[in-house]
Each structure stands twice: as structure tokens, then as C-alpha cells.
Amino acid sequence: MSWKARKPRLSRLLSRVLEPLEKALHRLFGERYNPTYQSGVLALYLLGLVVVSGLPLLFFYRVGSPYESTRWIAQSAGLAWLRSIHRYASDAAMLAVIWHVVRMLLGGRTAGPRRRAWISGILLTALLVVIGVVGLILVWDVQAQHLAQSSMRLIEGLPIFSESPRRVFADPKAVGESFFFMLIFLHVALPLVLVFLVLFHTSRVARARLWPEAYLARYYGAALLLLAVFWPPALAQPADLLQLPGPVRLDVFYAFWMPLVELWGPSGGLAALTLLTGLLASVPWWWKPEVELTSQASFVDEDLCTGCTQCFQDCPYDAIAMVERKQDPGSRRSLVVARVDSDLCVSCGICTASCAPMGVGPPGRTGREQLREAQEWSARAGWQPGEVAVLACRWGCGESPGWDQIPGLRFMATGCSGSVHTSVIEFLLRAGATGVMIVSCPERDCSHREGPKWLQLRVYHVREAELQARVDRRRVRLLACPGVDVGRAVREAQAFGDELKACLVEPVELPTEEPRCKLEEEAS
Amino acid sequence: MIRRMLATMVGMGLLAGLSNLPWGRAERSALIRLSWRTTGQQVKVAKVQDPNLPTHMRLPESQAFELKIRPYRLSVQLDQHTALERAVLAPGFRHDRPLTVFQEFSVTPGDHRLEVTFQAQPLEGSAPPLTARPFAAELACQAGQVYLVSLDESGQWIYYFERANP
Numbered sequence: 001m002s003w004k005a006r007k008p009r010l011s012r013l014l015s016r017v018l019e020p021l022e023k024a025l026h027r028l029f030g031e032r033y034n035p036t037y038q039s040g041v042l043a044l045y046l047l048g049l050v051v052v053s054g055l056p057l058l059f060f061y062r063v064g065s066p067y068e069s070t071r072w073i074a075q076s077a078g079l080a081w082l083r084s085i086h087r088y089a090s091d092a093a094m095l096a097v098i099w100h101v102v103r104m105l106l107g108g109r110t111a112g113p114r115r116r117a118w119i120s121g122i123l124l125t126a127l128l129v130v131i132g133v134v135g136l137i138l139v140w141d142v143q144a145q146h147l148a149q150s151s152m153r154l155i156e157g158l159p160i161f162s163e164s165p166r167r168v169f170a171d172p173k174a175v176g177e178s179f180f181f182m183l184i185f186l187h188v189a190l191p192l193v194l195v196f197l198v199l200f201h202t203s204r205v206a207r208a209r210l211w212p213e214a215y216l217a218r219y220y221g222a223a224l225l226l227l228a229v230f231w232p233p234a235l236a237q238p239a240d241l242l243q244l245p246g247p248v249r250l251d252v253f254y255a256f257w258m259p260l261v262e263l264w265g266p267s268g269g270l271a272a273l274t275l276l277t278g279l280l281a282s283v284p285w286w287w288k289p290e291v292e293l294t295s296q297a298s299f300v301d302e303d304l305c306t307g308c309t310q311c312f313q314d315c316p317y318d319a320i321a322m323v324e325r326k327q328d329p330g331s332r333r334s335l336v337v338a339r340v341d342s343d344l345c346v347s348c349g350i351c352t353a354s355c356a357p358m359g360v361g362p363p364g365r366t367g368r369e370q371l372r373e374a375q376e377w378s379a380r381a382g383w384q385p386g387e388v389a390v391l392a393c394r395w396g397c398g399e400s401p402g403w404d405q406i407p408g409l410r411f412m413a414t415g416c417s418g419s420v421h422t423s424v425i426e427f428l429l430r431a432g433a434t435g436v437m438i439v440s441c442p443e444r445d446c447s448h449r450e451g452p453k454w455l456q457l458r459v460y461h462v463r464e465a466e467l468q469a470r471v472d473r474r475r476v477r478l479l480a481c482p483g484v485d486v487g488r489a490v491r492e493a494q495a496f497g498d499e500l501k502a503c504l505v506e507p508v509e510l511p512t513e514e515p516r517c518k519l520e521e522e523a524s
Numbered sequence: 525m526i527r528r529m530l531a532t533m534v535g536m537g538l539l540a541g542l543s544n545l546p547w548g549r550a551e552r553s554a555l556i557r558l559s560w561r562t563t564g565q566q567v568k569v570a571k572v573q574d575p576n577l578p579t580h581m582r583l584p585e586s587q588a589f590e591l592k593i594r595p596y597r598l599s600v601q602l603d604q605h606t607a608l609e610r611a612v613l614a615p616g617f618r619h620d621r622p623l624t625v626f627q628e629f630s631v632t633p634g635d636h637r638l639e640v641t642f643q644a645q646p647l648e649g650s651a652p653p654l655t656a657r658p659f660a661a662e663l664a665c666q667a668g669q670v671y672l673v674s675l676d677e678s679g680q681w682i683y684y685f686e687r688a689n690p
Contacts, residue, residue, distance in 0.1 A: 029528050091543040166626060224536070226536070246668055251544070
């Protein structure tokens with residue numbers, strides 16, 4: 001059995017390729033400190049560090065003597081570590097950006113309404129590279145000279161110049177104060193553009209998180225500080241335009257394209273970069289789910305909608321609005337009704353589980369359809385005593401074959417765990433399952449952003465569409481576990497089963513009251 | 525926790541390593557670079573007008589001529605061999621932008637003789653061009669060095685290397 005929505009095929013393939021790396025990172029860092037789970041906010045945090053460490057340096061940098069002032073900064077005890085942090089944080093930010101892109105691909109978060117975020121993300125990355133390259137040139141050592149000359153070689157590939165741009169660095173006299181003034185202006189002004197792009201990038205998500213948790217910020221901030229103090233980036237010899245640069249230190253994060261220019265010349269290098277950018281920019285059109293998202297957008301059954309606004313509050317993408325209900329005067333129905341904007345809906349199904357009367361959700365995945373599916377699943381084989389129903393999110397553990405044929409467990413892959421209606425849990429317990437375990441992704445790694453959070457609040461707190469008080473909470477278990485650690489999820493599920501067997505010696509009798517939303521109601 | 529800290533240390537080490545990756549090799553050749561930008565010789569060329577036009581219909585003197593930049597011929601002789609021979613035309617849509625030259629020649633370390641000629645070419649309807657003085661020098665090239673030859677606005681050769689005999 002399955003909830004229908006799945007990750008794109010390419011995402012599943014990439015997951016398999018990157019599984020060893022993800023497993024290793026998960027094992028080494030654990031869930032809380034795994035930097036890959038919060039790559040987006042870590043990138044922003046690191047860029048914040050870059051800005052904070054860069055501002056004091058700005059006052060000591062001299063456009064008239066760029067290398068000498070940088071050397072003075074590098075030798076000054078009070079500023080050297082700031083310069084190192086500035087450099088390493090910008091490198092780490094690029095690394096975080098790269099991993100953020102990979103995570104988006106892994107989660108299939110590229111197509112449909114996410115297209116805008118994807119394209120703006122590509123622009124952000126390109127801008128970040130430009131800012132980084134400008135920053136590296138500002139140092140004006142041999143490495144900067146090589147980078148500057150290679151940049152000019154690269155843009156020479158554009159058929160728009162009537163004279164070779166490399167002439168800029170032909171003559172030592174040509175590179176003067178005004179050149180470095182222009183560079184420092186760009187290095188300060190372009191990050192402002194970056195800020196606006198970040199706001200645009202996150203504009204389609206509700207409650208966008210722009211900062212990591214304090215413990216994570218402290219941990220990685222301290223690690224960077226230690227690196228900056230004990231391994232400061234070396235300053236090479238001063239640039240000399242009448243000397244060929246020879247061997248240099250390459251900053252792979254910002255100068256990754258230099259070997260391409262060296263190997264294939266300006267036109268080849270530019271063609272390779274254009275191809276790469278084009279390939280990445282076109283991802284939303286070819287890296288997408290098999291079913292178009294617009295046809296999978298949630299819809300609202302206005303007859304069932306009570307206007308409670310819960311789906312409107314829970315939607316992680318601001319795709320639901322409360323609008324005035326068109327109704328006859330004197331009607332006792334709510335004045336407002338939920339409406340889904342299909343252009344914004346990513347079909348995560350989180351609204352499904354937020355609606356007690358089951359009046360909203362993507363086609364085929366509404367609460368009523370979930371109940372029907374659960375009913376068919378239960379009826380097919382019947383429950384054995386002591387069996388635990390495991391519902392796992394397809395975006396995480398649910399795709400793994402590790403669940404097959406495990407005694408005492410019956411497994412069903414679902415959509416995002418935040419889309420599982422609490423009535424399904426109650427139904428499964430009533431149908432004969434000894435316990436129900438829902439395996440979600442770690443909260444910071446949820447493909448639909450807020451699934452585990454809402455699930456937790458609905459099961460253990462009283463967030464609307466909550467699990468009814470009559471359901472014995474001892475028989476329900478929520479587990480946040482990444483897809484790469486399915487073995488742990490299996491062990492936890494088995495332990496839960498054993499625990500239930502030990503705890504619930506007496507068969508638990510549920511009250512005779514039926515679940516609030518019966519399938520019979522729908523039939524009537 | 526120890527595992528995490530070790531992993532972080534390794535990660536930070538990788539970060540530092542990748543941001544300072546040794547790359548490139550020591551240069552085994554020298555470079556001769558020709559680079560200049562000049563307005564060159566400008567000439568006034570009369571526009572073609574019908575001689576039968578009455579005086580009041582002819583273009584005024586301020587509009588009767590157009591300013592053109594002469595085409596040039598760049599010739600580079602390296603060790604008595606022709607390394608380059610090409611026309612240099614004023615760029616731009618109306619061919620009125622300054623002439624630019626940027627050429628680089630990779631040479632082996634050692635003694636080389638360089639001769640550069642940048643000669644204006646005749647332009648139809650204008651006086652013959654002035655003859656330009658060629659540049660010639662004996663260079664003792666060292667690996668990794670750049671030998672820059674340039675031309676200023678007045679047509680004087682400028683060079684950036686020690687041993688030269690222009």
C-alpha cells in the first residue's frame with residue numbers, strides 16, 4: 001500500500017548514490033549537529049559571519065596599497081583571526097550552498113511552485129561566486145593576480161569585446177587605486193543585492209527560518225574560530241604583472257573554474273560554465289515528480305470546511321487563504337472558507353492532517369482517502385496479536401526495502417508524516433494493531449519543512465485535528481529518523497513492539513465511541 | 525561527542541585544504557607581451573559630393589569631411605622569423621574607437637631578438653601615412669618573466685625589461 005506522492009525518480013537515484021556519504025555524516029555528527037540537515041540556514045549564518053568579520057577589515061584596507069595593507073592585517077594579532085574567519089566562513093558558506101542544492105535535489109524540491117526559489121538560488125550562488133572572486137582579488141598577491149588574469153581570460157570568451165579584456169592586467173601601471181576602489185565598492189555593494197535575493201528566495205515559504213539554532217551556530221562558529229587561529233590562510237608573494245604567477249594556492253570554492261579556462265581556453269571554459277549554469281537553471285523542468293504538481297494541488301470541500309483556519313495556519317508554503325464564503329443569508333455555516341492557490345501548493349498534504357472534518361487535501365490523499373486506504377490495508381491480511389503498524393514517510397525511511405518481512409511489524413509507506421491524519425492512527429489501533437509507530441524525517445530535514453513538528457503537536461498536544469484523548473498514547477510512538485538510518489528505525493519499531501507486549505498484558509479496550517470521522521459518514 | 529568533534533576537525537581541515545589547494549607549476553617559459561592603445565593617425569577624408577550642386581546646397585565645411593583612423597599593420601619578427609603579421613583596424617560600429625593591440629608570445633628562456641613594426645596604412649583620399657619607427661631589441665629572457673612592449677600616444681616605444689637595445 002502507499003500514499004501516491006513520491007520523490008522524482010532522479011532524486012531516488014541520487015539518494016542511492018549519496019547514501020554512503022549521508023550515512024557517514026549521520027553517524028559522525030548525529031541528527032542534531034549534522035550540518036547537511038540545515039545547509040540553507042547554515043549558509044546564511046556563515047554569510048552573516050563573513051559580513052561581521054569583514055566590516056572591521058574594511059577600515060584597515062587601503063586601496064592605494066592593497067597588498068601591504070592586507071599583509072599588515074595578516075600580521076596584526078587583533079585582526080589576523082578576523083581575516084581568517086572572513087575567508088574560511090565564505091568558503092564554508094559556499095560548501096553549505098552546494099550541499100543545500102544537493103539536498104533540494106535529493107528531496108525533489110525543485111519543480112512546481114518551488115521553481116522560483118530554485119532559479120533565485122542559482123542567481124544567489126552565481127552572485128556569491130562573483131563576490132568571492134572579487135574578495136580574493138582584493139588581496140592582490142600572486143594568487144589574486146592569477147585569479148584576476150584568469151577572470152579576464154574567461155570573459156574574453158564572450159564575443160562582445162572589441163579589445164581583449166586581458167589588457168586590463170597587461171601593464172603594472174594600469175592597475176591602480178581606482179581599480180581597487182571599484183573592487184571594494186563591488187565587494188560591499190553586491191552583498192546588499194544578495195540580501196534582497198535571499199528575501200526573494202524565501203518569499204514563498206511561511207515562517208521562513210533564516211538562522212540556525214543557537215547551539216549549532218555556537219558549535220560551527222567556534223570550529224571556524226579555532227581553524228582561523230591555528231591555520232590562517234597563507235598570504236602569497238605580492239602580485240607582479242611582469243612575472244608569470246607560477247604555482248599558486250587555488251581556492252576551490254570560488255576559483256573552481258580556473259583549471260577549466262587553463263585546460264580548454266576562454267571559449268571552452270565559458271562554454272563549460274554556461275552549460276553547467278544552464279543545466280542547473282533548467283532543473284525544475286526535468287527534475288520533477290512523475291505527476292505534475294499543479295494537478296496534485298490540494299482542494300477544499302467547502303461543504304466540510306468549518307472556517308477554523310487551521311489549514312491556513314499549518315500550510316508551510318502560504319498556499320491557503322481564508323476567503324469570504326458565498327452563501328445564502330441566514331446560513332449557519334462559517335463566514336470564511338479555506339481556498340488553496342494551486343500555483344503555490346506543493347502537494348505536501350500537510351493541510352490534510354490539519355483538518356478535523358477532512359475537508360482539505362490533495363486529490364487521492366485527503367483524510368477520508370487515507371482512512372479508506374488504511375481500511376483496505378487492514379482488511380487485506382488482518383492483524384496478528386502484538387503486531388505494530390509502522391507508517392513511514394516516503395521522503396525519509398519509507399522508500400527503504402529494509403522494512404520488508406520483519407516479524408511483528410506491518411509497514412506502510414506514506415506521504416510526509418505531517419500529512420498523516422490522526423484518525424488513521426486511531427483507526428489502525430481500533431482495527432487490531434497493537435501499536436502505531438510513525439517514522440518521520442528529522443525535523444530540520446523534512447522535505448515539506450514542518451511535517452514532524454505538526455505531527456508531534458497533533459499527537460501529544462492539542463493542536464487542531466489532534467489525536468483524540470481516548471486513544472492510549474502508550475500505543476502510539478513517533479520517531480524522527482533520517483532515511484539513511486532505516487536500520488535504527490526498524491530496531492526502534494521492534495523495541496516498541498516488545499515494549500507493548502510487556503506493558504499491555506491486559507488487552508486494551510477502546511471506548512465504543514467511533515472515530516470522529518467515520519467512513520460511513522462519507523457514504524451517507 | 526568525541527566522534528563528532530573529530531569529524532568536525534577533519535571537516536575543517538578539508539575546508540582549509542580545499543581553500544588553499546596547491547595548483548599550477550613553475551613557469552618554464554617567458555612571455556613577450558605587446559600591449560597598447562592608441563588613437564593612431566587620424567585623417568580627414570572629404571565626403572563625396574556632386575560637383576554640380578549649387579554652393580548653397582553643398583555641405584558646410586564642418587560636415588564636408590569625416591575623421592577616420594588609419595588602418596595599421598602589425599608585424600612581429602621573433603628571431604628573424606615572422607611571428608605575427610596582421611592588420612589592426614579601429615574597432616567599433618563606425619570604426620572610430622582607438623586602436624588596441626594585445627598579443628602574447630611564449631618564448632623559451634635565453635636570448636631572443638624582437639622586432640615590432642606598427643605601420644599606418646594608406647587610406648583612400650588622404651595623404652600618405654607617416655613612416656613609424658620600428659622597435660627592435662635583444663632580449664635575455666628568463667623563465668617566468670614578462671617582457672612588455674608598449675606604444676604611447678606620441679608613437680614612442682615603451683618597454684619594461686632591463687636588457688634592451690632599441
